[in-house]
Amino acid sequence: MTTDTVEAAELLSTPTGPYTVGPLHESAAPRLHLSLVLPTYNESKNIREMISRLTHILDDAFPGDYEIIVVDDNSPDRTWEFAQSLTSEYPQLRVMRRHLERGLSTAVIRGWQASRGELLAVIDADLQHPPEVTVGLASEMVRGADIAVASRHVEGGGVSDWSILRRILSRAAQVLGLLILPGVVGKVSDPMSGFFMLRRTAIQGIELNPLGYKILIEVLGRGRFRWIGEVPYVFQERIRGESKVTGQVYVDYFRHLLRLRISTLPINRFLRFGIVGLSGVVVDMGVLFLLSDPSTLGWGLTRSKLIAAELAIINNFIWNDAWTFGDIASHQRGFKHRLQRFSKFQLVCLAGLMLNTVLLNLQFNLLGMNRYLANAVAIAAVTAWNFWLNFKLSWRAATPEVIDSQTVKSEL
Numbered sequence: 029m030t031t032d033t034v035e036a037a038e039l040l041s042t043p044t045g046p047y048t049v050g051p052l053h054e055s056a057a058p059r060l061h062l063s064l065v066l067p068t069y070n071e072s073k074n075i076r077e078m079i080s081r082l083t084h085i086l087d088d089a090f091p092g093d094y095e096i097i098v099v100d101d102n103s104p105d106r107t108w109e110f111a112q113s114l115t116s117e118y119p120q121l122r123v124m125r126r127h128l129e130r131g132l133s134t135a136v137i138r139g140w141q142a143s144r145g146e147l148l149a150v151i152d153a154d155l156q157h158p159p160e161v162t163v164g165l166a167s168e169m170v171r172g173a174d175i176a177v178a179s180r181h182v183e184g185g186g187v188s189d190w191s192i193l194r195r196i197l198s199r200a201a202q203v204l205g206l207l208i209l210p211g212v213v214g215k216v217s218d219p220m221s222g223f224f225m226l227r228r229t230a231i232q233g234i235e236l237n238p239l240g241y242k243i244l245i246e247v248l249g250r251g252r253f254r255w256i257g258e259v260p261y262v263f264q265e266r267i268r269g270e271s272k273v274t275g276q277v278y279v280d281y282f283r284h285l286l287r288l289r290i291s292t293l294p295i296n297r298f299l300r301f302g303i304v305g306l307s308g309v310v311v312d313m314g315v316l317f318l319l320s321d322p323s324t325l326g327w328g329l330t331r332s333k334l335i336a337a338e339l340a341i342i343n344n345f346i347w348n349d350a351w352t353f354g355d356i357a358s359h360q361r362g363f364k365h366r367l368q369r370f371s372k373f374q375l376v377c378l379a380g381l382m383l384n385t386v387l388l389n390l391q392f393n394l395l396g397m398n399r400y401l402a403n404a405v406a407i408a409a410v411t412a413w414n415f416w417l418n419f420k421l422s423w424r425a426a427t428p429e430v431i432d433s434q435t436v437k438s439e440l
Contacts, residue, residue: 038112040097040124043141047134047236049228052144062086062094062225063145064162066153067135072105074154076114081159082151083118089163097143098153099124099135132222133238133246140228149225150243157223161261165225168257175226176257177244179218184260201281205245208285208413212249215256219245220281223261226251237291239284249288289412300352301415307347308340309407313400315339320399329392329399333385341377345370353423360423372422379417380410 052059064082068075079096086094098121100108108125115121124142126135136150147169151157161178168176179185187195201220205213213219221244231251238246290298313336319325320332349357349369360369384406391402 038115038123039108040122040142042124042126042129043138047137047141047238048233049137049140049148049231049236051232052146052228058144060093060095060143060145061090062147062149062166063140063143064094064096064149064151065136065139065143066096066098066151067132067139068098068100068103068107068111068153069132070103070105070107071153072103072107072110075107075111078153078155078159079111079114079118079121082162083120085159085162086120089166095120095122095144097122097124097139099126099139101126101130101135131238132241133243136243137236137238146228147225148228148231151223156264158261158264161223161259162225164259164261165223165257168259169225169227171257173255173257174230174253175224175247175251176259177216177218177221178223178261179216179221179258180261180263181217182258182260185218186262188263188265204282205285208416209245209249209289212245212288213285215248215253216244217258219248226253237287239280239287242281242284245281245284245288249291286409286412289416297352297419298415301348301418302411304344304347304352305407305411305414308344309404311343312336312340312407313403316399316403330385330389333388333403334381337377337381337384341374341381344377345373348373348418349423353419356423369422373418376417376422377414380414383413384410 064086066075066078071078075098079098082096086096096118098108098111100111100123102108102125108123111121112123115123122142124139126138129135129138139150140148147166149162149165151159151162157178165176165178180187187198198220202213205219220242222241224244224247226247230253231247234250234252236246236250315336316332317324319327319335320329325332349366357366357369360366387406387409388399388402391397391405392399395402397405
């Protein structure tokens with residue numbers, strides 16, 4: 029038998045297909061109470077201490093009734109190999125080496141798919157999540173929680189020695205999440221936590237569609253939860269290895285929020301909003317061409333974009349007020365109410381316009397993209413933002429008491 033064959037026989041097979049966690053079958057291997065997944069990439073310096081501390085804790089809490097699954101993304105430092113060498117010392121440990129997939133969120137789900145636990149959990153392998161908090165999470169599950177989240181933002185929690193900039197970025201990301209996806213991000217105090225425990229049945233049979241590192245947002249957005257518990261913890265500074273936090277993490281977080289937001293939008297109304305938005309694109313593109321193209325007026329790109337976008341905003345408001353939100357606007361007649369709606373619409377779109385302009389310039393000036401393709405990408409990025417806030421602020425929030433029950437039911 030070759031070395032590769034021995035390796036394949038010892039390691040867990042990586043599940044394939046949709047990211048759906050299935051039920052535990054009676055005919056399968058003996059079910060356990062807890063399956064804890066550690067997604068890893070270049071964590072060979074931390075993995076022994078992490079496994080040792082977790083095992084010490086879980087042996088007392090779940091004696092003989094748990095498993096630890098390391099899911100490694102084929103680390104150059106061969107974390108998977110080092111973890112596999114520990115299985116003789118720690119029989120509860122199982123190791124999966126992924127060759128074709130990458131990403132923390134998908135690694136967690138693949139680990140859960142291969143698990144045998146009625147409770148599922150995840151913790152980072154870099155020791156920044158104190159393993160001892162796992163007991164607190166388990167206690168919340170015993171009390172009846174469907175999911176228990178380790179939080180830095182409840183009493184007793186904290187972020188150790190984070191710099192002011194990192195604190196600001198973390199809070200700004202949370203505020204952004206509340207703006208785009210309030211019904212999900214607002215469920216917990218620390219929606220960006222990567223340390224939590226949940227019941228298998230809460231996500232069983234649901235196809236997940238994660239992106240990047242923030243798996244909790246996906247789970248909260250698609251799972252079935254009646255009771256959410258929170259346990260404080262203090263985020264520790266990394267001692268060994270390199271941090272995985274880069275600018276791309278925040279980009280993926282933003283994209284993930286938009287993906288979830290779009291998947292939970294009131295479809296019929298959103299489609300109308302999208303059609304109106306396309307008419308605005310025609311106005312925006314046409315004016316941008318007339319003002320900025322070298323063959324026409326040749327004005328500066330930013331000035332041209334601002335004028336084009338404002339004319340598109342006016343166009344979109346007229347059509348949205350008459351059609352997309354016409355049923356709501358009909359209860360808010362008169363110039364005063366219309367002016368109020370337009371003012372709110374303008375403010376919401378102004379925030380989107382600022383993001384739109386930044387994205388346009390980044391793509392055109394730094395990436396060298398065609399100005400019209402860059403403009404289209406920027407417009408698409410802020411569409412869901414504009415719809416949701418306008419739905420909540422510009423129309424519905426103005427006089428909600430006069431909207432009849434039939435209108436409300438149509439949005440459910």
